[in-house]
Amino acid sequence: MNNFSFLAERSEYRDFSKDCIDAEAAFNSSFDSCVKLVRTAVDAAVKWVYAADEKISGDGDNLKVLISNPAFGQIVGKNLVGKLNYCRKVGNAAIHNEREFSAAEAETCLRNLFDFVQWIDRRYGKKFTARTFDGTCDGDDILRTELCGMKLATPIFAASGTFGFGEEFENFVDLKRLGGVMVKCITLKPRRGNSGVRITETPSGMLNSIGLENPGVEKFLSEILPRIKHKMNIVVNVSGSSVEDYGELARLLDVDGVSAIELNISCPNVKDGGIIFGTDARQAALVTAAAKSATKKPVIVKLSPNVTDITAIARAVESAGADALSLINTLMGMEINIYTRRPTLGNLTGGLSGGAIKPVAVRMVWQVAQAVNVPIIGMGGIRSAADSAEFFLAGASAVAVGTANFAEPSITMKIADDLKTYLRGCKLNNIRELVGKVAT
Numbered sequence: 001m002n003n004f005s006f007l008a009e010r011s012e013y014r015d016f017s018k019d020c021i022d023a024e025a026a027f028n029s030s031f032d033s034c035v036k037l038v039r040t041a042v043d044a045a046v047k048w049v050y051a052a053d054e055k056i057s058g059d060g061d062n063l064k065v066l067i068s069n070p071a072f073g074q075i076v077g078k079n080l081v082g083k084l085n086y087c088r089k090v091g092n093a094a095i096h097n098e099r100e101f102s103a104a105e106a107e108t109c110l111r112n113l114f115d116f117v118q119w120i121d122r123r124y125g126k127k128f129t130a131r132t133f134d135g136t137c138d139g140d141d142i143l144r145t146e147l148c149g150m151k152l153a154t155p156i157f158a159a160s161g162t163f164g165f166g167e168e169f170e171n172f173v174d175l176k177r178l179g180g181v182m183v184k185c186i187t188l189k190p191r192r193g194n195s196g197v198r199i200t201e202t203p204s205g206m207l208n209s210i211g212l213e214n215p216g217v218e219k220f221l222s223e224i225l226p227r228i229k230h231k232m233n234i235v236v237n238v239s240g241s242s243v244e245d246y247g248e249l250a251r252l253l254d255v256d257g258v259s260a261i262e263l264n265i266s267c268p269n270v271k272d273g274g275i276i277f278g279t280d281a282r283q284a285a286l287v288t289a290a291a292k293s294a295t296k297k298p299v300i301v302k303l304s305p306n307v308t309d310i311t312a313i314a315r316a317v318e319s320a321g322a323d324a325l326s327l328i329n330t331l332m333g334m335e336i337n338i339y340t341r342r343p344t345l346g347n348l349t350g351g352l353s354g355g356a357i358k359p360v361a362v363r364m365v366w367q368v369a370q371a372v373n374v375p376i377i378g379m380g381g382i383r384s385a386a387d388s389a390e391f392f393l394a395g396a397s398a399v400a401v402g403t404a405n406f407a408e409p410s411i412t413m414k415i416a417d418d419l420k421t422y423l424r425g426c427k428l429n430n431i432r433e434l435v436g437k438v439a440t
């Protein structure tokens, strides 16, 4: 790793360049020292910005106060402020010996620091050159994998509908460390979603009936995609009310910045949300073929658990050309308020997700893995690395985390870190070695 040496060539950065270089060098000997030194470097670099920029003034030595100054935030941006705060908090915890730090956490600190000093160089430097972070020796190599031609930093995706368009999570998650984000479902026309109560908590999960609220494909392409592309692998989840809709959406989304298209043929919350396609093998195949013939992007088909035999649908969409399958979507459920005697949700029924559905999802991934040859992205109730490991063992090549993001927005990073520890404990060199290894 040699990410910070360029700073040494610029005399104007002498106040913080050595701290950055020292922090990076420490990575090879101690992750705890590394994160402590990153904190020192952040401190020095933030103070340098205060001295260099007449638009911000603030005194005091307190890094927290300096970072949270609105004037500083306005110049630096919310995203970087979040990254600096991460370094500050992790560094403080290391200084106070609260716990030991992992390679991944140290690397995240270094990456955040790197983003900040690049920003400094871009804004105040005389000869800025864009650089990409050169990963660590240890880093995420054990998790790096591939799916339908997409290079995945980790096999952990954020599941559609639970992670917005990814950008909302930038302060909590290093988006580049995700396999990708399955963005909220997009339809041809904008949709307002269902009315009334749309979410209710259940034992170990939640029921939702959002009803595919989204801005429509046109706005997604013109406003949202330009903002988020290149930040992460973007899988666009789409839904339609006819076979032609899916073909048209796939055609429109065959653009730079979209890594893959995920066909939602399994939304239980609206009549035209695709579930009629997801519960009928012939219809599922037609939708898949329509999308495949309209795009060169990988087509992932998201299966519904609300069927008797999920393998029949899986086989049908594989034969129609699906490049991968994702499963499962939510299970149809209902809750009744015993005092009003009315269903809690405005839509009467909703989709059950979260921990409660994990055993169903693992079973379905295991069954489908034996029925098809295309890769599977497993999801349903994943809240920890241990949960994700069950899906890999059952045959998933990657996993997606949904409901758990609501309770803990940075959960995907923790799952990645803990999964590495688990794999090392199993003496495995890469996540691929775990896929399908359940002993039956």
Ligand SMILES: Cc1cc2nc3c(=O)[nH]c(=O)nc-3n(C[C@H](O)[C@H](O)[C@H](O)COP(=O)(O)O)c2cc1C
Pocket: 159, 160, 161, 162, 184, 185, 206, 208, 210, 212, 237, 264, 267, 302, 328, 329, 330, 352, 353, 354, 355, 357, 379, 380, 381, 382, 400, 401, 402, 403, 404
């Ligand atoms: C609030 C909410 C909104 C969702 N929206 C979508 C969606 O737009 N498209 C889709 O394919 N799945 C959607 N899902 C399903 C999730 O992507 C995922 O398949 C499911 O929740 C199971 O994973 P989990 O238990 O980790 O949440 C949604 C789930 C929730 C909880």
